[in-house]
Amino acid sequence: MKLRPEPGIRRQACLVGQPGSGKTTFLRSFARLYADRLVALPAAGTGNTAPKTGDGHSAQAAASVLEFHVAHRRGVIRLVDTRGLYDELPPHNYERELLLATFKTVYQSDVIFHVMDAAQAGRDLDTAVSELDRVLAAYGQGRPGYALLANKIDLPAAQWGLWRLREQFPHNFIIPISALYGTGFRLVESFLSRQL
Numbered sequence: 001m002k003l004r005p006e007p008g009i010r011r012q013a014c015l016v017g018q019p020g021s022g023k024t025t026f027l028r029s030f031a032r033l034y035a036d037r038l039v040a041l042p043a044a045g046t047g048n049t050a051p052k053t054g055d056g057h058s059a060q061a062a063a064s065v066l067e068f069h070v071a072h073r074r075g076v077i078r079l080v081d082t083r084g085l086y087d088e089l090p091p092h093n094y095e096r097e098l099l100l101a102t103f104k105t106v107y108q109s110d111v112i113f114h115v116m117d118a119a120q121a122g123r124d125l126d127t128a129v130s131e132l133d134r135v136l137a138a139y140g141q142g143r144p145g146y147a148l149l150a151n152k153i154d155l156p157a158a159q160w161g162l163w164r165l166r167e168q169f170p171h172n173f174i175i176p177i178s179a180l181y182g183t184g185f186r187l188v189e190s191f192l193s194r195q196l
């Protein structure tokens with residue numbers, strides 16, 4: 001059984017990926033699709049269940065940099081952003097706890113949107129796809145709730161990048177999107193609805 005982050009939340013979808021891949025841009029634009037169904041709920045980490053770091057920070061709150069709650073026919077959905085995933089282990093405990101909180105968010109989510117910068121993949125695959133990206137993509141293989149969002153498809157280099165991502169991740173479900181211009185959002189929305 002999956003842990004539910006807080007009462008009233010029936011389902012959770014998270015955005016995860018490298019810094020600069022476009023997670024926050026996506027979440028902000030995507031929430032506009034649900035503008036008339038946004039629900040006000042306490043932010044993550046304000047309840048008693050959020051883990052506290054040694055500094056008294058709430059790691060979970062800090063890891064969830066932005067989130068929305070949407071009323072859905074099956075209950076409330078939380079759409080949650082996370083901090084960028086770096087391959088290197090951060091030097092400070094606080095940052096390590098943030099990284100762990102991101103993993104926990106991923107683990108607790110029914111739907112994982114794994115965001116990659118397709119334009120960067122076109123320019124330089126090695127920087128666009130990190131080791132953690134590969135681990136996450138492997139985790140997502142065969143999971144119905146996983147989608148790889150190949151972002152920045154509006155940029156010319158992204159066509160070649162998308163081809164490369166498809167070649168690298170032939171067993172992952174890939175949706176090309178532009179978080180900036182809303183390209184592919186209907187596909188993302190119908191994917192989300194199918195999973196919930």
Ligand SMILES: Nc1nc2c(ncn2[C@@H]2O[C@H](COP(=O)(O)OP(=O)(O)OP(=O)(O)O)[C@@H](O)[C@H]2O)c(=O)[nH]1
Pocket residue numbers: 017018019020021022023024025026082083084085151152153154155177178179180181
């Ligand atoms: N051209 C283009 N630029 C984009 C797109 N999505 C995001 N960007 C740009 O990419 C940069 C990074 O976007 P963010 O949404 O902040 O990336 P992030 O994944 O949230 O980054 P972190 O919070 O640092 O992990 C910004 O300058 C965005 O404007 C897109 O679809 N097309």
Ligand SMILES: [Mg+2]
Pocket residue numbers: 023024025065081082
């Ligand atoms: Mg961000």
